Amino acid sequence: MKQFINKFYYGDIPESNSGNSIISTESKTDWPLWEVFLRSKQGLDHKHTGSLHAANAQMAIENARDVYTRRMEGVSIWVVESKNIHASNPDESESLYDPSNDKIYRHASFYQLPDELKHM
Amino acid sequence: MSALKEEEIFLKKIEEETKIEPKDWMPEAYRKTNIRQISQHAHSEIVGTLPEGNWIGRAPSLKRKLILLAKIQDEAGHGLYLYSACETLGITREETINDLHSGKAKYASIFNYPTLTWADIGAIGWLVDGAAIMNQVMLTRTSYGPYARAMVKICKEESFHQRQGFESLLVLSKGTTEQQQMCQDAINRWWWPALMMFGPKDSESTNSDQSMKWKIKRKSNDELRQNFVDMIAEQIKFLGMKLPDDKLKWNNKKKQYDWGEINWEEFWNVIKGNGPCNFERVAARKKAWENGEWVRQAAVAHSNKSKTK
Numbered sequence: 001m002k003q004f005i006n007k008f009y010y011g012d013i014p015e016s017n018s019g020n021s022i023i024s025t026e027s028k029t030d031w032p033l034w035e036v037f038l039r040s041k042q043g044l045d046h047k048h049t050g051s052l053h054a055a056n057a058q059m060a061i062e063n064a065r066d067v068y069t070r071r072m073e074g075v076s077i078w079v080v081e082s083k084n085i086h087a088s089n090p091d092e093s094e095s096l097y098d099p100s101n102d103k104i105y106r107h108a109s110f111y112q113l114p115d116e117l118k119h120m
Numbered sequence: 121m122s123a124l125k126e127e128e129i130f131l132k133k134i135e136e137e138t139k140i141e142p143k144d145w146m147p148e149a150y151r152k153t154n155i156r157q158i159s160q161h162a163h164s165e166i167v168g169t170l171p172e173g174n175w176i177g178r179a180p181s182l183k184r185k186l187i188l189l190a191k192i193q194d195e196a197g198h199g200l201y202l203y204s205a206c207e208t209l210g211i212t213r214e215e216t217i218n219d220l221h222s223g224k225a226k227y228a229s230i231f232n233y234p235t236l237t238w239a240d241i242g243a244i245g246w247l248v249d250g251a252a253i254m255n256q257v258m259l260t261r262t263s264y265g266p267y268a269r270a271m272v273k274i275c276k277e278e279s280f281h282q283r284q285g286f287e288s289l290l291v292l293s294k295g296t297t298e299q300q301q302m303c304q305d306a307i308n309r310w311w312w313p314a315l316m317m318f319g320p321k322d323s324e325s326t327n328s329d330q331s332m333k334w335k336i337k338r339k340s341n342d343e344l345r346q347n348f349v350d351m352i353a354e355q356i357k358f359l360g361m362k363l364p365d366d367k368l369k370w371n372n373k374k375k376q377y378d379w380g381e382i383n384w385e386e387f388w389n390v391i392k393g394n395g396p397c398n399f400e401r402v403a404a405r406k407k408a409w410e411n412g413e414w415v416r417q418a419a420v421a422h423s424n425k426s427k428t429k
């Protein structure tokens with residue numbers, strides 16, 4: 001049996017190969033999306049680790065514990081509703097970050113000092 | 121910025137191994153391919169818990185129950201990491217799940233095979249998770265940032281899955297004659313479907329391979345499949361069992377194993393929805409979704425009520 005097909009991979013089966021179709025019911029309850037930040041150990045910053053859906057903040061924290069800290073990945077969890085996160089625009093990244101490119105005097109390595117001067 | 125310039129920047133990032141992030145410009149087809157691949161991968165993680173879930177109550181000891189529960193919880197977590205990665209591409213969680221329920225989206229066809237004995241659970245861990253790991257390790261280098269990061273998390277957890285499966289078969293392989301037969305029987309039934317997990321042969325492709333050019337995928341199906349055969353053919357020696365393939369033989373020239381031919385007719389049949397458990401699996405997911413509706417509603421009502429207090 002020779003078939004001409006689009007190439008596909010594990011987890012990527014083209015729709016043309018879809019079989020039966022079943023009509024599913026729709027849910028009317030959308031839980032908001034939350035971003036999860038974990039402090040991996042005491043003394044370190046919280047770091048973004050993923051996101052999840054939950055009805056409220058408390059549930060988001062509980063779900064984050066189950067989803068993102070099954071192997072002691074964190075000692076503290078922050079959750080922020082995703083809609084409250086404001087991000088810089090990637091298209092503006094050049095104008096946003098470029099001005100610091102030519103200010104090399106902001107780096108310690110800019111200053112040439114005698115080798116004999118240790119620990120500075 | 122013009123679309124042409126945008127595309128140039130995008131291709132340059134791919135070329136330079138810079139990850140593509142959700143808010144970056146990307147070709148529509150790149151977005152669509154990622155949505156399809158990531159969501160189907162997510163569905164595979166979730167549907168994969170169904171055949172294993174059948175065995176929690178029947179696992180032979182408390183230790184094995186705990187291990188299986190932990191593995192299943194991991195797989196559900198993997199599904200969530202991936203659903204979240206998928207959402208960053210602008211599709212809602214609900215649409216994604218609806219596509220699974222309607223039969224539009226697929227999942228790894230391996231999960232349409234039944235788990236007949238306890239040894240199947242060991243064979244799944246060793247062979248099915250083993251095959252998934254080969255794909256997933258490669259995908260930690262995929263070009264879409266959120267997908268790659270989800271894969272890093274998943275890979276950290278997967279090696280426990282494969283090891284517990286192998287160890288459970290190792291125990292059976294040293295057991296009674298009946299246990300040894302059970303072990304061999306499970307390997308016989310899972311070997312070929314595991315090889316099918318890598319997808320069709322490279323030569324069956326008619327389209328130019330866009331996924332490879334965009335570095336969504338980084339190794340070909342046949343390449344990964346061969347790596348898998350070479351790995352398993354060595355590991356099985358520790359079990360004193362045999363792979364169900366008369367043609368399996370070390371090729372000293374090629375420094376890899378030669379082996380037989382996959383039954384492609386069976387492969388296409390299962391994908392098209394005629395596998396032993398296709399209907400059952402989707403029905404189980406739909407039932408879980410529908411039965412959970414009141415919980416989702418109650419949680420929303422509760423949070424609305426506490427807001428007004």
Ligand SMILES: [Fe+2]
Pocket residue numbers: 165194195198274278
């Ligand atoms: Fe997994």
Ligand SMILES: [Fe+2]
Pocket residue numbers: 195249278281
């Ligand atoms: Fe796994």
